[in-house]
Amino acid sequence: xxxxxxxxxxxxxxxxxxxxxxxxxxxxxxxxxxxxxxxxxxxxxxxxxxxxxxxxxxxxxxxxxxxxxxxxxxxxxxxxxxxxxxxxxxxxxxxxxxxxxxxxxxxxxxxxxxxxxxxxxxxxxxxxxxxxxxxxxxxxxxxxxxxxxxxxxxxxxxxxxxxxxxxxxxxxxxxxxxxxxxxxxxxxxxxxxxxxxxxxxxxxxxxxxxxxxxxxxxxxxxxxxxxxxxxxxxxxxxxxxxxxxxxxxxxxxxxxxxxxxxxxxxxxxxxxxxxxxxxxxxxxxxxxxxxxxxxxxxxxxx
Numbered sequence: 001x002x003x004x005x006x007x008x009x010x011x012x013x014x015x016x017x018x019x020x021x022x023x024x025x026x027x028x029x030x031x032x033x034x035x036x037x038x039x040x041x042x043x044x045x046x047x048x049x050x051x052x053x054x055x056x057x058x059x060x061x062x063x064x065x066x067x068x069x070x071x072x073x074x075x076x077x078x079x080x081x082x083x084x085x086x087x088x089x090x091x092x093x094x095x096x097x098x099x100x101x102x103x104x105x106x107x108x109x110x111x112x113x114x115x116x117x118x119x120x121x122x123x124x125x126x127x128x129x130x131x132x133x134x135x136x137x138x139x140x141x142x143x144x145x146x147x148x149x150x151x152x153x154x155x156x157x158x159x160x161x162x163x164x165x166x167x168x169x170x171x172x173x174x175x176x177x178x179x180x181x182x183x184x185x186x187x188x189x190x191x192x193x194x195x196x197x198x199x200x201x202x203x204x205x206x207x208x209x210x211x212x213x214x215x216x217x218x219x220x221x222x223x224x225x226x227x228x229x230x231x232x233x234x235x236x237x238x239x240x241x242x243x244x245x246x247x248x249x250x251x252x253x254x255x256x257x258x259x260x261x262x263x264x265x266x267x268x269x270x271x272x273x274x275x276x277x278x279x280x281x282x283x284x285x286x287x288x289x290x291x292x293x294x295x296x297x298x299x300x301x302x
Contacts, residue, residue, distance in 0.1 A: 002120075003074055003099030006042040010103055010110075011046040018108065018117070021049040026057045028073045039261050042292040047285025051263070062089055072099040078109035081117040129148060160195045160209040165202035169195030176280045177206050180220045196279045200227055205278060224278050226286065235290055236262055236274040236283040243290055250294050259287050 004023070011021065012177045023044050027035045035053035044051065060072040077092035084090065094109035096102040103260060159168045177189045193209045205224055207214040217227055225234035225242065233243040241258055248255040262284055265271060273282045 001040070001043065003076075004040070006100045006103050007044060007106075008044045010107055011044070011048060013107070014048075014110065019048055021046070021113070022049040024054050024232060025051065026054040026060060026071075026073060035260065037257050038291055039295065041259055041263075042214050042288055042295065045285070045292045047281060047289065048139065049285065050282065051284075051288075052205065052267075053263075059089075076102060076106050078106060078113055080113055082146050083191055120202070143220045151297045160207070162166070162195075162197040162202060162204050162207050163212070163214065164207075165197065165199045167197060167199045167202065169197050170208075170279065170281075172196045172206065172280045173274075176275060177215070179275055180205070180222050180278050181215060182219055182221050183220055189215070198226060198279065203227070220278065222278055226279070235287045237278075238262075238271045238273060238283060239265060241287065243294075246287070246291055247294055250291075250298060254296075256291055259284065259291055264288060 003045045007021075007023075021044075025040075025172070027033070035055070036051075041051055046217050054060070057071065063072040063075075066069050075095065075097045077095035080093050093113060094105065096105060096140075106157070137229055161168045161172075172194055174189065174194070177194050178186060181189055189206075192211055192213065194206045194213075194215075195209055199209060203216040203218075204214050205217055205220055217224055222232055222237070223232065223246065228234070231242070231244050235241050235243055236258075239262060241262065246256050246258055262271075266282070266284065271282070276285055
């Protein structure tokens with residue numbers, strides 16, 4: 001439990017970083033009879049984290065478990081960008097135990113992985129711009145054009161930002177945008193690339209990466225829970241749960257099993273967050289964040 005809480009604090013420091021976290025819960029102690037409770041899952045509430053219950057300890061066995069004395073648990077691993085898990089887990093760039101005691105080393109490994117990721121993206125983008133160099137008609141032009149794309153790639157300003165709040169966005173597919181817009185605006189989104197603005201106080205939902213077009217909460221036929229101030233505040237677009245469902249269940253029973261229900265449905269492959277959620281991200285992160293906040297508010301008022 002301490003490791004989960006410590007790791008969430010580490011994720012709080014990485015809010016604007018493009019990383020993906022997989023949290024695996026498994027039965028280790030005699031008391032681990034069931035999947036983790038909502039309160040336990042809420043210890044890691046960041047939207048970048050996906051949490052799973054590994055009842056058969058398949059991950060541990062793939063990492064070397066042979067008996068009860070070799071169970072792999074309270075373990076953290078950082079993988080390089082682009083690594084794929086095929087028949088066996090890829091070699092991590094860093095791994096250690098126990099989590100709570102190696103947070104500083106994990107932080108350093110994450111930063112190194114992010115640097116490698118940015119380097120890979122820069123190299124790819126430079127190769128994509130190589131044609132501009134070949135079109136030059138003089139050596140001087142070639143030097144200028146060769147250095148200019150490289151500068152643009154390495155600059156953080158190259159990441160699209162919302163023109164209203166200046167917050168950097170996250171790319172979304174044309175399909176997602178089209179499924180959210182009011183019918184009379186569909187023609188306006190047929191061309192161009194768009195990003196999602198996640199700032200809660202900004203009315204802009206989608207903005208054009210290289211243009212002036214943008215769509216606000218009033219332009220969508222779907223209510224955006226991240227930007228809603230009053231009920232209904234959608235949380236799970238696939239199965240219809242909103243904040244009031246969590247609030248009512250916590251008020252009645254002191255807990256909520258809604259995140260667990262959603263997790264089970266996700267494991268069964270029944271979700272469609274990439275097209276139903278305006279951000280195209282998994283809804284479970286926001287559900288867990290909301291549950292954690294409601295539990296905190298309940299404790300403060302008690």
